[in-house]
Amino acid sequence: MRILVVDDDRLNRQFLINFLQAYGTCDEVGDGLAAVGAYRSALEEGEPYGLLCLDIMMPQLDGMEVLRRVQDVYAEKGEELAGPRPKVIMMTAIEDMQHINAAFELGCDAYASKPIDIAKVREVMHTLGIEPLQPAKER
Numbered sequence: 001m002r003i004l005v006v007d008d009d010r011l012n013r014q015f016l017i018n019f020l021q022a023y024g025t026c027d028e029v030g031d032g033l034a035a036v037g038a039y040r041s042a043l044e045e046g047e048p049y050g051l052l053c054l055d056i057m058m059p060q061l062d063g064m065e066v067l068r069r070v071q072d073v074y075a076e077k078g079e080e081l082a083g084p085r086p087k088v089i090m091m092t093a094i095e096d097m098q099h100i101n102a103a104f105e106l107g108c109d110a111y112a113s114k115p116i117d118i119a120k121v122r123e124v125m126h127t128l129g130i131e132p133l134q135p136a137k138e139r
């Protein structure tokens, strides 16, 4: 599965990717416009993203607007070309819950509050039916 991590904070992206690599091939972008572009290119290359992890708070295009535009691109391509709709996890500070409700209305599947707690994200992934490619190493 291809995974796109979108966050304007490089350290957040790195942190998430370190974890999400166990689930698939990860790409990262640092702003919303690049995110929509990456989503569209992947679709057009026939290797769409199966999972988007979207930070909400980003300058210019925020995560909500990215989600809106991604849904538009998906609708424009149609299910036949686009395959299954990507799963979307919104990442945000807990005090931003009103955004979360709106995000669900826009079609996000789950959210994880910041600061990111890996155990929580693992649980969210499991709830979405996404499992690591290989069982996690015991430590």
Ligand SMILES: [Mg+2]
Pocket: 007, 008, 009, 055, 056, 057, 058
């Ligand atoms: Mg941010």
